[in-house]
Amino acid sequence: MQRIMAYCIRFLNNCRKSPDKRNFHSLRCDELQNSLNLLAKLSQYECFSDEINTIKVGKQLSKGSKLLPLTPFIHKSDGMLRAGGRLMNSEFAYDKKHPIILSSKHPFTKSLFINEHERLLHSGPKQTLNSIRDKFWPIGGQNLSKQIVRQCITCFKAYPKSIQNLLGHLPLDRVKAHPPFTVVGTDYCGPLVIKDRKGRGSKLSKCYVCLFVCFSTKAIHLEPVTDLSSEAFILCLRRFASRRGMPFKFYSDNGRTYCGAKSELVELVLMCPEVKSNKRPELQERSSKEQNIPSLSTANYTSTHVFLQTLKVRLVGRDGVREVRALSGSQRSYVLQSTAVELGLSSKSKEKVLHCLFGGILAEQKHTCFEVIIEQNNYSC
Numbered sequence: 001m002q003r004i005m006a007y008c009i010r011f012l013n014n015c016r017k018s019p020d021k022r023n024f025h026s027l028r029c030d031e032l033q034n035s036l037n038l039l040a041k042l043s044q045y046e047c048f049s050d051e052i053n054t055i056k057v058g059k060q061l062s063k064g065s066k067l068l069p070l071t072p073f074i075h076k077s078d079g080m081l082r083a084g085g086r087l088m089n090s091e092f093a094y095d096k097k098h099p100i101i102l103s104s105k106h107p108f109t110k111s112l113f114i115n116e117h118e119r120l121l122h123s124g125p126k127q128t129l130n131s132i133r134d135k136f137w138p139i140g141g142q143n144l145s146k147q148i149v150r151q152c153i154t155c156f157k158a159y160p161k162s163i164q165n166l167l168g169h170l171p172l173d174r175v176k177a178h179p180p181f182t183v184v185g186t187d188y189c190g191p192l193v194i195k196d197r198k199g200r201g202s203k204l205s206k207c208y209v210c211l212f213v214c215f216s217t218k219a220i221h222l223e224p225v226t227d228l229s230s231e232a233f234i235l236c237l238r239r240f241a242s243r244r245g246m247p248f249k250f251y252s253d254n255g256r257t258y259c260g261a262k263s264e265l266v267e268l269v270l271m272c273p274e275v276k277s278n279k280r281p282e283l284q285e286r287s288s289k290e291q292n293i294p295s296l297s298t299a300n301y302t303s304t305h306v307f308l309q310t311l312k313v314r315l316v317g318r319d320g321v322r323e324v325r326a327l328s329g330s331q332r333s334y335v336l337q338s339t340a341v342e343l344g345l346s347s348k349s350k351e352k353v354l355h356c357l358f359g360g361i362l363a364e365q366k367h368t369c370f371e372v373i374i375e376q377n378n379y380s381c
Helices: 002-015 029-047 049-057 107-119 125-132 141-151 153-158 230-244 256-270 281-288 337-343
Strands: 100-103 136-139 183-195 204-214 220-225 249-251 310-316 321-327 347-353 365-370
Touching (some): 107 125, 107 136, 125 141, 141 153, 204 230, 220 230, 230 256
Parallel strands (some): 183 249
Antiparallel strands (some): 183 204, 204 220
């Protein structure tokens, strides 16, 4: 289009000249530039004729005009509608300081974007638009640039959309309503670097974080682990059970850590005297339903655990001793009713507490309050 307009302008100029002064050579750069400016000027008269007439008269544009934020003006030398701005004192070229205003709905603007997109070797929408704005300011140019790139056949062939397979159905444990942390998935992340103490001379060592994800509520529980051994995971599992209650089912990637812990926990469950004497058959039944890693069914630690805010204490009652996690400060800690009965703790009062992630309780329950004094090295809390 630019060359056709340039030849048309040359034909008109040659008609006004004598035959010996006519130009029949190749197009020059100034002729191509003049033809481009003329095409832009014609597109402006077709799209912004009312605004151009208003500016020529010296009136202000209407409030609903799209050109009002650009503070447009008509250049005296070429008579083109240009955008104002705050770059008058900059060292940029005049076309960049005051670009020519175009409408993105005009065919000339679309042809200009297509030519610039191909000149830049099929660049992206942002690069194409930035190159156009060195001389022109298309209104709605961002949407037009995306449209040109999206409709380009060469770009479509170079970046085809891959076929996305349909995802399978979620397993039953993911869609069935369970109390929090009844069915969990576990995995490790790390390693992380920690210091053994503060100050000088401290040594750096590796540690890991064991993640427990609830399949029902998507809640996440994090536990620090010293290494990837089975013993460290069993200790981590005890801390998790003290905080959230013992899950009914575990899911894992069957790593060496989990497989080793599974073997040890299965032996522990089978060695339990209550299982051998068949006094508590639910333990054997529950351990047989475990997947990947069986839970430590004989443990009933359901106290709370918060990073850097908990204490591992030993509850001593009339009938036994039990290790639990207790919150330091004025916050309350929770234990199972069976743990309180086994330790012979005397009840103080009863109250209703509504919580979701402490011990796997979903609804409002009545809790018995026990008064316990924890003492160690002449310090009490």
